[in-house]
Amino acid sequence: MNGSIVQVVLFYLLAALALTGACLVAFSRSIVHSAFALLGTFVGVAGLYALLAADLVAIVQVMVYVGGVLILILFAVMLTARVDEGKESNPTVGKIPGLLAMLAMAGLLVVTAVKAFGPRTVISEANPPSTVSPIGNLLLSKYVLPFEAISVLLLAVLLGAVTIASGRMRKGAGGKQEGEAPR
Amino acid sequence: MVPTVPPAVSPHRRPPRGTVRAYFRNIRLALSTAFDGMSVTMSYMFRRPLTIQYPDKIDKPVQEMLPESYRGVLEVDMDRCTVCLQCQKICPLGCINIESCKNPETGNREVTKFDIDIGLCMYCGLCAETCNFDALDHTREFEATVTTPDQMILHFVEKPREVTKLKAAEMPVRKHKGSILQKMIPAFGRRHPQEVWTPTAYAAAPVPALKAPTATPKPAAPVASAAPSAADSPTPEQAP
Amino acid sequence: MNIMHYLADLLVRSLFKADPATWPYTWIAYAVVIGVGALLAFAFVAIFAGPVTWIERRIAGRIQSRIGPNRNGPQGCLQWLADGIKCWLKEDLVPATADKPLYLAAPYLVFTGMFGAFVVLPFGAHVIAADLNVGLLYILAVTSLVVVGLLMAGWGSNSKWALFGGVRSAAQLVSYEVPSAFSLMAVVLMAGTLSTQGIVGAQGGWPWQWFVFRNPFLFAAFIMYFISAIAEGNRTPFDLPEAESEIIAGYNIEYSGMRFLFFLFAEWANMWIMAAVATLAFLGGWQIPGISPERIAEAKGWTFVGWQALSFAIFVFKGTCLVFTIIQIRWTLPRLRVDQLMITCWKYLVPLSMGSATGVLLLMALVREGGIVDWVMRGAMLLVGLLVAGAYIRKVRATFMADRDNYKKMEGRDLWYPPYRLP
Numbered sequence A: 001m002n003g004s005i006v007q008v009v010l011f012y013l014l015a016a017l018a019l020t021g022a023c024l025v026a027f028s029r030s031i032v033h034s035a036f037a038l039l040g041t042f043v044g045v046a047g048l049y050a051l052l053a054a055d056l057v058a059i060v061q062v063m064v065y066v067g068g069v070l071i072l073i074l075f076a077v078m079l080t081a082r083v084d085e086g087k088e089s090n091p092t093v094g095k096i097p098g099l100l101a102m103l104a105m106a107g108l109l110v111v112t113a114v115k116a117f118g119p120r121t122v123i124s125e126a127n128p129p130s131t132v133s134p135i136g137n138l139l140l141s142k143y144v145l146p147f148e149a150i151s152v153l154l155l156a157v158l159l160g161a162v163t164i165a166s167g168r169m170r171k172g173a174g175g176k177q178e179g180e181a182p183r
Numbered sequence B: 001m002v003p004t005v006p007p008a009v010s011p012h013r014r015p016p017r018g019t020v021r022a023y024f025r026n027i028r029l030a031l032s033t034a035f036d037g038m039s040v041t042m043s044y045m046f047r048r049p050l051t052i053q054y055p056d057k058i059d060k061p062v063q064e065m066l067p068e069s070y071r072g073v074l075e076v077d078m079d080r081c082t083v084c085l086q087c088q089k090i091c092p093l094g095c096i097n098i099e100s101c102k103n104p105e106t107g108n109r110e111v112t113k114f115d116i117d118i119g120l121c122m123y124c125g126l127c128a129e130t131c132n133f134d135a136l137d138h139t140r141e142f143e144a145t146v147t148t149p150d151q152m153i154l155h156f157v158e159k160p161r162e163v164t165k166l167k168a169a170e171m172p173v174r175k176h177k178g179s180i181l182q183k184m185i186p187a188f189g190r191r192h193p194q195e196v197w198t199p200t201a202y203a204a205a206p207v208p209a210l211k212a213p214t215a216t217p218k219p220a221a222p223v224a225s226a227a228p229s230a231a232d233s234p235t236p237e238q239a240p
Numbered sequence C: 001m002n003i004m005h006y007l008a009d010l011l012v013r014s015l016f017k018a019d020p021a022t023w024p025y026t027w028i029a030y031a032v033v034i035g036v037g038a039l040l041a042f043a044f045v046a047i048f049a050g051p052v053t054w055i056e057r058r059i060a061g062r063i064q065s066r067i068g069p070n071r072n073g074p075q076g077c078l079q080w081l082a083d084g085i086k087c088w089l090k091e092d093l094v095p096a097t098a099d100k101p102l103y104l105a106a107p108y109l110v111f112t113g114m115f116g117a118f119v120v121l122p123f124g125a126h127v128i129a130a131d132l133n134v135g136l137l138y139i140l141a142v143t144s145l146v147v148v149g150l151l152m153a154g155w156g157s158n159s160k161w162a163l164f165g166g167v168r169s170a171a172q173l174v175s176y177e178v179p180s181a182f183s184l185m186a187v188v189l190m191a192g193t194l195s196t197q198g199i200v201g202a203q204g205g206w207p208w209q210w211f212v213f214r215n216p217f218l219f220a221a222f223i224m225y226f227i228s229a230i231a232e233g234n235r236t237p238f239d240l241p242e243a244e245s246e247i248i249a250g251y252n253i254e255y256s257g258m259r260f261l262f263f264l265f266a267e268w269a270n271m272w273i274m275a276a277v278a279t280l281a282f283l284g285g286w287q288i289p290g291i292s293p294e295r296i297a298e299a300k301g302w303t304f305v306g307w308q309a310l311s312f313a314i315f316v317f318k319g320t321c322l323v324f325t326i327i328q329i330r331w332t333l334p335r336l337r338v339d340q341l342m343i344t345c346w347k348y349l350v351p352l353s354m355g356s357a358t359g360v361l362l363l364m365a366l367v368r369e370g371g372i373v374d375w376v377m378r379g380a381m382l383l384v385g386l387l388v389a390g391a392y393i394r395k396v397r398a399t400f401m402a403d404r405d406n407y408k409k410m411e412g413r414d415l416w417y418p419p420y421r422l423p
C-alpha cells in the first residue's frame, strides 16, 4: 500500500501524543493532572501498536491500561488526602540518581529493540491478518507455563487483597457486624 | 403475664441469608418482579392518559371544572352594592378602595370609586363573607394576566353612579359571576373564542354536594343583623 | 471488502480512471471516504439520539398516565430540536474553582468514547465503517475512554456531587464491564471470531439461527449482557451516577450549554450502542431471513442496494425494539442502592456469566452443531422464548382488564387508548 506517507505522519503524531503525555505526567504540578495525562501516553502507545498491525495488543493496551490501570490510579489519587496541594506531586529525590536510572532504562530499551527487530522500518500491509488467533494459540501452547504462572500470581494477589481487606474490615467493624448489613 | 402470640410462619418466609436457596430465590425474585413490573407499565401504554391539556385541548373551560367555592378574582355587582364599606374595613391588606359622596343636586349618595387591587389581594375571602348583599364575591376566574401593573387595579365604577336604596330582596338579580370581569379584563373574554361562553352554561355547572342549601342569606335580612355565612352565597338563580 | 473500500475504489476508478491498487493517491480517496463515513455516522447518531429523547418522553408520559411533549411540531416530534437549540444557545459556564483543562476536556472525551464504538457497528450487510478483526474488544476498549471522561468531569467540576457521580460511575462501569465481557465471550466462542461482521455472519436470519436461542447458556448470557449493558450506560435502575435524589445530577451537574448537551448526547448514543451490540451478538444482527450473505454479496446493481437497505432496516428495527425495552425498564424499575448494585454485579452477574461461558464451551464440545441435540435445544429455547412472550402478553392484558371496569364506572369512558393514537 502506498500510504506510507500517511503512516509516517500518523507515527509522528502518535509518538508526539505519547511523549507529550509522558512529559505532562512527569512535570505537571498537580498529581491529578499527571494521572490524567497518562491517558495520552496509553492511547498514543496503543495507536503505535495499531500502526504496527498488532491489533489485539493495541486494543488490549487500551482496555487494560485505560480501562483498568488508569482508573485504579485515578481512584488512588483522588482518594488521597490533600491531593490538591502542588507539593504532593513529583518530589525530586536527586538529579544524578534519576539521570542514571533514566540512562540505564533507555539503554535497556534500545538494546532490546535492536535485538528484536534490527535497524528496519516496519510498515504494515493494507489489510493485515488478525493477530488474535496466533496469539491465542501461542499462549495456550508454547507459552502455557508463563501464562499459567501469571494467572497463579494474579490469584495470589487477589487472595492477598481479600485477606488484607477482610482483616481490616473485621477490626474496623468491631462488634457491630450483626447490625451493619441492612438485609 | 401477657400471653405471647407465636410468630406466624409465613409461607413466603425468607430463607436464611447466604444460603444457596436464598441465592437462587433472589435471582428468581429479581426476574419475576421485573417481569411483573414490566407488564404493568406496558399495560399503561394502552390506557387513557389523565392529563388535562390546559388551556386549549380540553372539553370544557377549566373554570367550569373548578368547584363552586373556588376563590378566584373578586367581582362586584354595583347594582347590589350599598356602599356599606364593610368589605373595605375587613380587608386585612386594604386592597379595596371605595369612595362615595352626596350629589349636591339630587341629594342622593353616589359612589365615585370602587377599586380592588387584585395584585395585593390574597384571596382570603373575608370581604366576600362580610358582604351581606351578595354584591362582592369570588368568581372562578383565575387567568388574570395583564400587561401593566396598574391594570391589576380593577375599577368597578367608571363614572359616578347612584347607590341603590333597595332592600336586599328587592334588588336586581345578582349578575352572573364572572360576567362583569369578562368585560373588564380582555383576557377573560377572549379565552375561548370557539366556545359560546354564556352565563347559563356557567350557572348550570354542577354544584358540589358539600354546599348546604341553608347557607343562602335570608332575602329580607337587615343589614346589620345578618352574620357572615360560612359558605359563600350562591347566586340568586340557584336560591330556592 | 467493506463498503468503505468499495466506495473508495469506485471513486478512484470512475473519477480518475486509475487502478486503485497502483495509483499513488488512493489513500486520499480513502481519507475522503472515511471522513464522509464519519460524518454520516455522526448524522445517524444525531438523528437517532435526538428523536429518541422525544420518544422516550412520550413513552414515559404514557406509562405515567401523562401525555408528554406534544406541542413543538406535529405531535411534538420537533421537541428534541427545540431542546438541542436551547442548550446550544445557553451560556457555557465554567465554575470559578473548576480545574479548567479537565473540566473543558471531559465532555469531548466522553463523546469520543461513545462515538468511537460506532465505527465497528455493522448496520447492514456491507454498511460498516471498519470491520476490525477485534471488533467486539474494540467496543469494550473505546467505551473505557468514557470512564476516564466521567472521572475527569467529576474531578474537574470541583463539586462534591460531581465527584461522587464520577467516582460512582467509574466504579460501576469498571465492575459491569466484567459480566458484559464474559457474556460476550460466550458469543465469541460460538462464532469463533471477534469481528462484528463475523459474529453476525455466524448467525442466520431466522430466530432459531440466532445465538440467543441456540442454547440455554446463551439465552442466560443475553439477559446478563442486557443487564450489564444497562448498568454500563448509567440507565435506571443503575443510574446511581446521576441519581437526582441523592447527588442531584452526578458528574454533569456543573455543566451547561453545549458541554452538557455532549453528555446527554453520549448517553443517548450509548443506549443505541448497547442495543446494537446486543442485536449483533445475540439477535442475528442485520441477517435477512431466507437470504444468505453470499447472495447479498453476489447481487448486482439495484438488487444489491435493496438488500443493503433491507438489512439496514432489519438491524435498526431490532435495535429500536431493544431501545424501547431499555426505555420501558427505566420507567418501571426503581433505582438500586450502591451496595445492591455491587452485589448484583459481583455476586450474581460475574459468577453466572462465567458459568454461562463455561456452559457454552461444554455444549460446544459435547453437542455437534446441526445434530439432533442441537436442534432439540434450539427448538426448546425458541419455545421458551415464545412462552415468555405469551405469558407477558397475558399478564399485560390481565392488568389492563383488572382496571377497565372500574374506570368505566368512575369516568364513564373506556380505558382503552391505543399507543398509536397520540393525544
Ligand code: SF4
Residues within 6 Å of the ligand: B076, B080, B081, B082, B083, B084, B085, B086, B087, B088, B098, B130, B131, B132, B133, B134, B135, B136
Ligand atoms: S360589603 Fe358589599 S355592599 Fe358593602 S360596600 Fe362592600 S361590596 Fe358593597
Ligand code: SF4
Residues within 6 Å of the ligand: B074, B090, B091, B092, B093, B094, B095, B096, B116, B120, B121, B122, B123, B124, B125, B126, B127, B128
Ligand atoms: S379577599 Fe381578602 S385580601 Fe382580597 S380583597 Fe377580600 S378581604 Fe382583602
